[in-house]
Amino acid sequence: xxxxxxxxxxxxxxxxxxxxxxxxxxxxxxxxxxxxxxxxxxxxxxxxxxxxxxxxxxxxxxxxxxxxxxxxxxxxxxxxxxxxxxxxxxxxxxxxxxxxxxxxxxxxxxxxxxxxxxxxxxxxxxxxxxxxxxxxxxxxxxxxxxxxxxxxxxxxxxxxxxxxxxxxxxxxxxxxxxxxxxxxxxxxxxxxxxxxxxxxxxxxxxxxxxxxxxxxxxxxxxxxxxxxxxxxxxxxxxxxxxxxxxxxxxxxxxxxxxxxxxxxxxxxxxxxxxxxxxxxxxxxxxxxxxxxxxxxxxxxxxxxxxxxxxxxxxxxxxxxxxxxxxxxxxxxxxxxxxxxxxxxxxxxxxxxxxxxxxxxxxxxxxxxxxxxxxxxxxxxxxxxxxxxxxxxxxxxxxxxxxxxxxxxxxxxxxxxxxxxxxxxxxxxxxxxxxxxxxxx
Amino acid sequence: xxxxxxxxxxxxxxxxxxxxxxxxxxxxxxxxxxxxxxxxxxxxxxxxxxxxxxxxxxxxxxxxxxxxxxxxxxxxxxxxxxxxxxxxxxxxxxxxxxxxxxxxxxxxxxxxxxxxxxxxxxxxxxxxxxxxxxxxxxxxxxxxxxxxxxxxxxxxxxxxxxxxxxxxxxxxxxxxxxxxxxxxxxxxxxxxxxxxxxxxxxxxxxxxxxxxxxxxxxxxxxxxxxxxxxxxxxxxxxxxxxxxxxxxxxxxxxxxxxx
Numbered sequence: 001x002x003x004x005x006x007x008x009x010x011x012x013x014x015x016x017x018x019x020x021x022x023x024x025x026x027x028x029x030x031x032x033x034x035x036x037x038x039x040x041x042x043x044x045x046x047x048x049x050x051x052x053x054x055x056x057x058x059x060x061x062x063x064x065x066x067x068x069x070x071x072x073x074x075x076x077x078x079x080x081x082x083x084x085x086x087x088x089x090x091x092x093x094x095x096x097x098x099x100x101x102x103x104x105x106x107x108x109x110x111x112x113x114x115x116x117x118x119x120x121x122x123x124x125x126x127x128x129x130x131x132x133x134x135x136x137x138x139x140x141x142x143x144x145x146x147x148x149x150x151x152x153x154x155x156x157x158x159x160x161x162x163x164x165x166x167x168x169x170x171x172x173x174x175x176x177x178x179x180x181x182x183x184x185x186x187x188x189x190x191x192x193x194x195x196x197x198x199x200x201x202x203x204x205x206x207x208x209x210x211x212x213x214x215x216x217x218x219x220x221x222x223x224x225x226x227x228x229x230x231x232x233x234x235x236x237x238x239x240x241x242x243x244x245x246x247x248x249x250x251x252x253x254x255x256x257x258x259x260x261x262x263x264x265x266x267x268x269x270x271x272x273x274x275x276x277x278x279x280x281x282x283x284x285x286x287x288x289x290x291x292x293x294x295x296x297x298x299x300x301x302x303x304x305x306x307x308x309x310x311x312x313x314x315x316x317x318x319x320x321x322x323x324x325x326x327x328x329x330x331x332x333x334x335x336x337x338x339x340x341x342x343x344x345x346x347x348x349x350x351x352x353x354x355x356x357x358x359x360x361x362x363x364x365x366x367x368x369x370x371x372x373x374x375x376x377x378x379x380x381x382x383x384x385x386x387x388x389x390x391x392x393x394x395x396x397x398x399x400x401x402x403x404x405x406x407x408x409x410x411x412x413x414x415x416x417x418x419x420x421x422x423x424x425x426x427x428x429x430x431x432x433x434x435x436x437x438x439x440x
Numbered sequence: 441x442x443x444x445x446x447x448x449x450x451x452x453x454x455x456x457x458x459x460x461x462x463x464x465x466x467x468x469x470x471x472x473x474x475x476x477x478x479x480x481x482x483x484x485x486x487x488x489x490x491x492x493x494x495x496x497x498x499x500x501x502x503x504x505x506x507x508x509x510x511x512x513x514x515x516x517x518x519x520x521x522x523x524x525x526x527x528x529x530x531x532x533x534x535x536x537x538x539x540x541x542x543x544x545x546x547x548x549x550x551x552x553x554x555x556x557x558x559x560x561x562x563x564x565x566x567x568x569x570x571x572x573x574x575x576x577x578x579x580x581x582x583x584x585x586x587x588x589x590x591x592x593x594x595x596x597x598x599x600x601x602x603x604x605x606x607x608x609x610x611x612x613x614x615x616x617x618x619x620x621x622x623x624x625x626x627x628x629x630x631x632x633x634x635x636x637x638x639x640x641x642x643x644x645x646x647x648x649x650x651x652x653x654x655x656x657x658x659x660x661x662x663x664x665x666x667x668x669x670x671x672x673x674x675x676x677x678x679x680x681x682x683x684x685x686x687x688x689x690x691x692x693x694x695x696x697x698x699x
Contacts, residue, residue: 240557249560250578301554303547306536310544313533320531321545322516381535434582 067375069426070390073419077394081401088401091277097393097400098275099212102284103128103347104363105392108370109295109385110339113332115371116299116312118380119175121336123164123182124367128344129359130190131157135208135345136200136354137193146207150345157341158334160186165330175333183364191356199355202348212349214283222272222281229289230265237261284346288389291342296385308332312381343367362413369416370395373423379431394419444507445470446635447492447523447604452501454487461487462659464501469604469635474626476638476646479656480679485639488656489606492637493525494518524597525606530589532596534582538574539563541581542596566595570628572621587618591625604635611645623649643672657681 060068081088107124114121131153138149160182167178194200202209216222237257244251275281299305307328310318319325347363348354372378373394374387395416402412445468454462462484469475479485491498494512502509505521512518518525532541539559548555548562563577572591574584581589590610597605607626611619626649629636640646646653647667655662655678663678676682 243557244560247557247561249557249564301556302552303549303554306540306544306547306554309536309540310533313535314531316529317531317533318544320515320525320527322519323545381533 067384067387067390070373070375070387070394070423073373073422074390074394074397077397077401081397081404085401085404088404091274093400093404094274095278095282097396098271098285099282100350100400101389101392101396102212102282102288103343103350104366104370104395105288105388106291106343106346107340107363107367108343108374108388108392109291110336110343111367111371112374112376112383112385112388113295113299113308113339114175114336115376115378116308116380116383117329117332118312118378119168119329119332120368120378121164121175121179121333121340122364122368123160123179123186124336124340124343125359125361125364126183126186126190127157127160127337127340127359128347128363129354130160130186130193130344131341132344132348132354132358133190133193133200136202136348137195139206139208140200140203150207153345154338154341157338157344159337160340161334161337162330164337165333168333169326169329187359190358194354194356199353201353204352208345209349209352210283211287212284212346215279215281216283216286217280219276219280222275223269225281225286226265226268226272229268230261233264234261291339292385292389299385304328304331309381340367362416365420366395366416369420369423372427373419375427377427377431378424379427391423445504446506448504449488449492450502450504452488452491452498452503454484454491454496454498456487460659462491462498465656465659465661467654467661469637471603471635472630472633473652474630474636474638474650476640476650476653477656478640478643478646478653478675478679479662482658483656483679484659485656486608487659489525489608489637489639492518492523492604493606494523519600519602522601522603523606524600524602524604526590526593526597526608526610528609528612530593532581532589532593535580537580538577538584538592541592542566542577542599544596546600562599566598570595570598570625572625585618587614587621590614590618590622594622594625594629598629598634602634604637605629606637606639608639609641610638611640611642619645643675646675647672655679 078089087093107128111121111124134156135149135153138144138152139146144152164175164178164182167173168175204213234257237252237260241251241254241257272281275285299308307318307323310321310323311325311328315325318328344359348358370391371383371387372391374384374389374391376383376387376391398416398419399412402415447467447469449465449467451464451466452462453460453464465484465488467475467477467488477485477488487496490496492503492512494515494517497511497513503512504510510517510521512521512523515525533544536544539556542563543559548558550558560577567574567577570591572588572595574588574592581592584592594605594607594610610622610626614622623645626636626638630649630651638646638650650667653665653667653670653675655665655675657679658681662681665675665678
C-alpha cells in the first residue's frame with residue numbers, strides 16, 4: 001500500500017492535455033466546465049509583505065490567535081518586572097530562568113500531548129516525583145549503575161502511562177478520574193519508595209545532576225546552537241518551497257521565508273547573547289529545546305502526530321479512518337507520563353534531592369497552566385509543543401519576578417491563577433470567534 | 441449495462457434482540473452501476489449498509505465479493521476489499537485541513553515522514569478530476585459549507601481506490617445547488633466504473649441518478665426496479681407497502697409467462 005505508486009483513479013485529462021494536441025476545436029469534456037476548481041468567493045492571499053499582513057489581520061479577527069497572546073503577555077511581564085527591578089532582566093536572572101523552567105516545561109510538553117486529545121492528565125506531578133524517587137533510590141541508596149537508574153525512572157514513567165492509558169482507553173474510565181486516582185496513588189507509591197528517611201540527596205555527580213547543571217561556557221556553544229537552529233530552519237523552509245514549486249502546489253514566497261528566518265535569528269541570537277553574558281549555554285535548556293523540536297516534528301510531520309490531532313478533532317472520524325484509537329490514546333498517556341518522568345528528574349536535579357514534597361505543591365497546576373497559557377487548547381485538536389516553552393517562560397518569569405521583589409507565595413499563587421484564567425478565557429473566546437468565523 | 445456483480449448479498453438476515461432487522465435480503469451491485477437503496481424509516485437500510493461496511497455482521501446469509509464468499513468482521517476488512525462508506529455524519533476532523541482529512545488513515549509518506557507535498561498535489565488532482573470546487577485544500581474543514589464537506593467526504597472515500605462506494609443520505613442536509621453538485625459527483629463515480637450504493641429518502645434524487653432501485657420494507661426485499669421501466673409512484677408504493685408485495689407480484693407475472 002505505498003501511496004506514491006497508486007495509479008491515478010480513472011484518469012480524466014487535465015486541461016493542458018486536451019488543448020495542446022487537438023488545438024482550439026478540441027471537444028472539451030463536460031467535467032472541464034468546472035475547472036479550475038477555485039471558488040470565486042475565496043479570499044486569496046496576495047503575494048508579498050502586504051498580503052502577509054492582510055492575512056495576519058484576517059486571522060486575528062477570525063480568532064486564530066496562535067501564540068500571539070502569550071508572546072504579548074511575556075513582553076508585558078518582562079517589561080513590568082524589568083521596570084520594577086532592573087536585576088530581573090539581568091543576564092544572570094534570565095540564564096537561571098532558562099534553566100529553572102526546564103522541569104516544568106518538560107512536563108508541560110507531555111501535557112500538550114494529552115490536551116491535544118482533548119483529555120487531561122492530573123497525575124503528572126505525582127509521576128514526576130515518583131520517577132525522581134525511583135532514580136534517587138536506585139542510584140543513591142542501592143548504588144545501581146546511574147544509567148540503569150535513569151532508564152528505570154523513565155520506564156517507570158512509561159509504565160504509569162500504560163496503566164492509566166489502559167484504564168482510560170480500554171476500560172473507558174474518564175481520563176480525569178483515572179489520573180486523579182493516579183495523582184494520589186503514585187504519590188503514595190513515591191512515599192513508599194522513599195521509605196522512612198523521606199529525603200534522598202543526590203550526589204551531585206550523577207548523570208541527572210550533570211544534565212541539569214552543565215553549562216557550556218564557550219561563547220561558540222550558544223552562538224553555534226543559535227546558528228545551527230536558524231540554518232536548519234532556513235534550509236528546511238527553502239527545500240520545502242522548492243519541492244512545492246516543483247510539484248506545482250502553492251509555496252511560501254521567498255520574502256515570507258526571509259521574514260520568518262530573520263525573526264527566528266533575532267530571537268535565537270538575542271538569547272545566545274544573553275546566555276553568554278552570564279555563564280553560557282545550559283545543557284538543560286538545550287535538551288529542552290531538542291525535546292520540543294523533535295516532538296513538534298513528531299506531531300506535525302508524522303502519521304502518528306496526524307492521528308493524535310485527528311483524535312482531538314473527531315474520535316468517530318478517526319476510528320472510521322482506521323486509526324487504532326485505543327492504542328493512540330494509550331501511547332499519548334505513555335508519552336505524557338514519560339515526559340513527567342523527564343521533568344521530575346530535572347526538578348530533582350534542581351534541588352539536588354528527591355523528597356516527600358517532590359512533585360507536590362503547585363507543580364501539577366503549573367504544568368497544565370504552562371501548556372494552556374502557551375496556546376494549546378483545552379478542547380483538543382489545537383496546540384504545539386512550543387506552547388510548553390512559552391507557557392513555562394510566562395510562569396517561570398512570574399515566579400522569578402515575584403521572588404526578586406520579595407513577594408510571598410500567597411501573591412504568587414493568586415497572580416499565576418489569574419494568568420491561567422486569562423489564558424483559558426482567551427482560549428474559549430478565540431474558539432467562539434473561530435466558530436463564528438467558521439474556522440473551528 | 442453492468443456486468444457481473446462486484447458485491448452480492450445472498451439471503452442476509454440480522455437480528456437485534458427481539459427485532460428481526462433484516463430477513464433474507466438480496467442485493468447485487470455491479471461495477472459502473474448506481475443502486476439506490478430506499479425504504480421507510482426502520483426498513484433496514486442502515487443495518488444493511490452496516491453489514492456491508494463491516495460495522496456489524498449478519499447472523500445468516502453470505503456476502504459475495506467478485507463471486508467469492510467473504511466474511512467482513514471489521515470496517516477495515518471492508519476497506520481492504522474495496523468498500524468505501526460515506527456516513528451521513530461524514531466523520532471529518534474539523535481541525536484538520538482538506539488534505540489531512542482526505543488522506544486520514546492512509547497518509548502518503550516519504551522517508552517515514554508525511555509527504556505533505558505529494559498529498560497536496562494528489563488532493564488537487566483528485567478534486568479537479570471530480571470537478572469539486574473548494575476554496576483551498578489547505579483550509580480547515582470547519583470553514584467549508586455543508587455541500588463542500590459532503591463532496592470532500594465522498595472524495596475521501598475515493599482515495600483508497602474502492603470498487604464500491606456506499607453513500608448514506610448524501611443530500612439529506614443540502615440545498616438545491618449543493619444537491620446538484622453531489623448528484624453530479626455520483627454520476628462521475630459511475631462513469632469511473634465504480635459501483636455506488638445510494639441510500640436516500642429523496643425520490644427525485646434516486647430517479648435522477650440511479651440505474652436500479654432496491655426497495656426494503658420491514659427488513660425484507662420489496663422489489664428491485666430498473667429506473668428506465670418504472671416510475672416514482674411504483675417505488676413509493678413498494679416502500680409504503682401500498683401495493684401487495686412487488687416481489688411476489690413479479691414472480692407471479694413470471695409464472696404466468698411460463699405457463
